[in-house]
Amino acid sequence: MAKKKKLKRHVINREWCKGCGICVAVCPKNVLELDSKEKAVAARKKDCIACQLCEQICPDLAIEVMVKYVEESASGDK
Amino acid sequence: MSKKITFVQGNEACALGAMYAGLDFYAGYPITPSTEIAETLAVMLPAAGKKFIQMEDEISSMCAIIGASLTGNKVMTATSGPGFSLKQEALGYAVMAEIPCVVVNVQRGGPSTGNPTHVSQGDVNQARWGTHGDHSIVALSASNHQDVFKMTVEAFNIAETYRTPVILLFDEVIGHMREKLIVPEEGEIPLVARLRTSLKEGVNYHPYLPREDGRLPMSDFGDVHRFNVTGLYHDMWGFPTDKPELVQELLRHLIDKIENNVHKMTFYKSYFLEDASTILISYGSAARSALSVVKQRRNRGESIGLLELNTIWPFPAELVRECTQHADLVAVVEMNVGQLTQSVKLAVGTQKRVHLINRLDGQMIIDKDIKRILRILQGRGI
């Protein structure tokens, strides 16, 4: 049975993040935003589809999207 | 390699010396009057399973040998006048990043294109100060093919010992002249192998931390230690820094490792200096004519001697001072406007006048030229 990638958590390195906003703009589900300190935060974690685009496009290498693989049918999530 | 008597050009003697020293990698670009070095090595290096590459210019040749040195090879490039100018930036890189390499400059007339097929010694101070910034440098010279061979080997030895570029300052006459060369047997001239770190993987290796004896063990690219090499001011790991105390320490190290070891890298020959009241100082092909004059005059009973310098830089000031202290007349024979004469003056001091005997017209200075000026200096008229 096919396995599905699911979010475990976002690890955002606030020391490395320069607040360019690229992750916020590219996220297809609008999960990320910049906080009052201009650092990226995962404000809407439940919407994350674990595509890892933010992780791969972050010019500061400051984002890691930790994922887990679950059986597709075992999950009741959409 | 067994002892072999050959009849070769100086440029070939240089190539043979480099092979004897264990040259692994040569990169160069054709330029008169050094081209025969490349041509000779284009035959010999591949036949020995080693690397020869003709690059797109002089700059890239210098850069390529630095890259090849970092993978653990003995490397060399050769050029003349304009090409030597082009190499200066990368030469400075080798100074800063402490890359062992040998750069041959078979001097020709300049500035600019000057005269490719005529002789000059006009690059003496360029060898010293050609690249920008405070630094020290090693430059060796020779007046005959036996010494061309030997100095080439010593250039590799100094490069490896002190992790530094070494310049071989030959000239057109030496490069193109043919004479006898007895190729030394293996072991006759000791060779210095690269000093490599014995540190194992996982142990913090500092490529730019000198040992107590001043030497810096290297690690080849591709080996277990990964470090940074840069032309920027750097710390002991090779990473850029602008901390004033580290910059000061680095520049002092780069200069002191050469200047504090002048005696260990000074090669010279002395002829009849013991009782000489007139002392000629010379190097390269000019020293051949100077020696001829000294021998002729000695035969007539004159107390004249010759100090031939094989090490030009770092300038052996102490040696020159000692050799000249009892002389009445000191004259430097060179084919330029007195580039080494300036250093000799500084070494000898103000109590004695130091004279220049030179020729600038692209022709080799011969015994007659020297004798004519010497007669005037000695107050005897022409």
Added chain:
Amino acid sequence: MDVKYYLRERFFPHMWCAGCGHGIVLNALVRAVDGLGIKKRDMVMVSGIGCSSRISGYVDFHSLHTLHGRALAFATGVKLSKPSLNVIVPMGDGDALAIGGNHFIHAARRNINITALVMNNRTYGMTGGQFSPLSGVGTKATTAPYSNIDREFDTVELATGAGATFVARTTVYHVKQLQSLLKKAISHNGFSVLEVLSQCPTYFGRKNRKGSAVDMLNSFKDGTVPVGSKKKQDNPELIERGVFVDKILPEYCEAYAELVERATAK
């Protein structure tokens, strides 16, 4: 993946400006190397001078930060002297094609197995935004205040004409393609050129009113099409992405090994 395994963490956060595309190239590069399973000790990064060149200091490979424009010449020495090493040469547009143009075409001509990355942000960022040979006519720069009259190179055509046996282009917006092309370029046995359009919001962007880093990324999305796309015929302004050349010709180090065999055969 754990990108930190490949990074020299003590130099982070890196020195590039916020939103600089060069960080995305670094990000993709470590993923490509990881994907290819190449050992760190077999990797050598040789760079020149400029913003792009700093990439070599951030990766835990053998790194050689050299002179402006000369990286490929140093890299040629590294590669020919030890062909077992993987040599990647990241360069800026000025570094690769202005001061380093001669080394670029000759490395391509030799077909030596080196990966040349041209990180094209159309400006000299390190010196404060002067025009480069890839800026193009009509752009503004500190040294083109009345707008630039210098025509630009087409990196792909130049590399192709010079004989590179793998030539590709993408942008930092297209990160998946960037990773995939990096892998192809590194795996290619011969001289490979990958041009990566990368944004400099600080200088090129500001001088040319290109907006934020995000705006510039979007312009890469909108201004480029896959190679052979019909859209390109309708709109010649669009820039093609993808693989332009991928062929096998004798590689220089291998040709040299054959030369040695001839020289040593008695």
